Amino acid sequence: MQTWVIGNWKQNPATKREVEALLEDIVATIDSGLLDSDHKSRCQLMLAPSCIHLATVSSRLQNTSILSAAQDISAHSATVGAYTGDCSAQQVVDAGAAWTILGHSERRQYHQESNDSLLQKLICALSQNIGAVLCIGETQAQYDSEQTIEVINEQLQVIKSLLEQPLSQQLDLKHTLTERLIIAYEPVWAIGTGKVPTVAEVSATHEHIKQEIARFAPDLPLVTVLYGGSVNANNADSFAASSMIDGALVGGASLKAESFLAIAAAFS
Numbered sequence: 001m002q003t004w005v006i007g008n009w010k011q012n013p014a015t016k017r018e019v020e021a022l023l024e025d026i027v028a029t030i031d032s033g034l035l036d037s038d039h040k041s042r043c044q045l046m047l048a049p050s051c052i053h054l055a056t057v058s059s060r061l062q063n064t065s066i067l068s069a070a071q072d073i074s075a076h077s078a079t080v081g082a083y084t085g086d087c088s089a090q091q092v093v094d095a096g097a098a099w100t101i102l103g104h105s106e107r108r109q110y111h112q113e114s115n116d117s118l119l120q121k122l123i124c125a126l127s128q129n130i131g132a133v134l135c136i137g138e139t140q141a142q143y144d145s146e147q148t149i150e151v152i153n154e155q156l157q158v159i160k161s162l163l164e165q166p167l168s169q170q171l172d173l174k175h176t177l178t179e180r181l182i183i184a185y186e187p188v189w190a191i192g193t194g195k196v197p198t199v200a201e202v203s204a205t206h207e208h209i210k211q212e213i214a215r216f217a218p219d220l221p222l223v224t225v226l227y228g229g230s231v232n233a234n235n236a237d238s239f240a241a242s243s244m245i246d247g248a249l250v251g252g253a254s255l256k257a258e259s260f261l262a263i264a265a266a267f268s
């Protein structure tokens with residue numbers, strides 16, 4: 001089974017020089033044999049640098065087994081237009097990205113991202129042939145009041161809406177989604193806090209996510225679901241042991257080659 005370990009660098013590192021040093025560290029550690037070819041083919045690695053470093057990172061990763069991704073794309077246009085501050089799907093493809101993260105909780109919190117804008121972003125991504133890692137997850141208050149499933153169901157409505165778009169027929173959406181949609185379940189309260197849900201809780205939530213999407217699109221193979229939220233070199237093995245957890249979206253621990261690749265090794 002194919003697993004995924006994705007590094008979300010967020011607004012890090014501070015300079016191009018530090019980006020290059022981190023990249024060299026990751027590539028050199030892999031080249032030194034940390035992941036053999038069986039491991040590499042089992043676990044797909046991906047790095048999502050900030051937009052300004054995307055071209056640098058993508059170009060360094062060419063001819064390696066690691067993919068690059070944007071952290072977001074514009075909702076307004078898949079190509080060009082008068083949208084100051086935005087970066088289109090076409091532009092991130094041109095910078096070398098094969099995927100984009102969408103709907104990260106920090107974007108939902110600081111940029112009021114809603115299902116409406118995420119639907120537009122998904123359409124833009126898929127129409128430019130890039131994959132989307134759609135992040136969903138409940139806040140601490142929602143977790144405490146046992147609303148996780150309700151919140152997730154509401155956030156997954158965007159996939160239902162996508163399947164209802166006229167674009168669906170044009171894109172052979174079923175085939176496209178099989179190849180180009182990943183869900184990242186990231187409880188907001190676990191991101192960057194060191195707190196994690198139990199593996200049993202994550203597994204049950206992932207099973208629910210897979211079933212819910214299968215309800216919208218019964219002909220699709222089960223969707224890939226990653227866990228994100230304080231995954232590190234010490235706890236990765238326990239998440240990797242669950243058949244419901246197809247990989248990890250990693251923030252803080254992706255900023256050091258050693259911890260990022262230890263997580264990759266756990267999912268290999």
Ligand code: PEP
Nearest residue numbers: 191192228229230251252
């Ligand atoms: C994230 O922001 O996607 C994330 C999972 O962060 P961290 O690993 O630092 O909790």
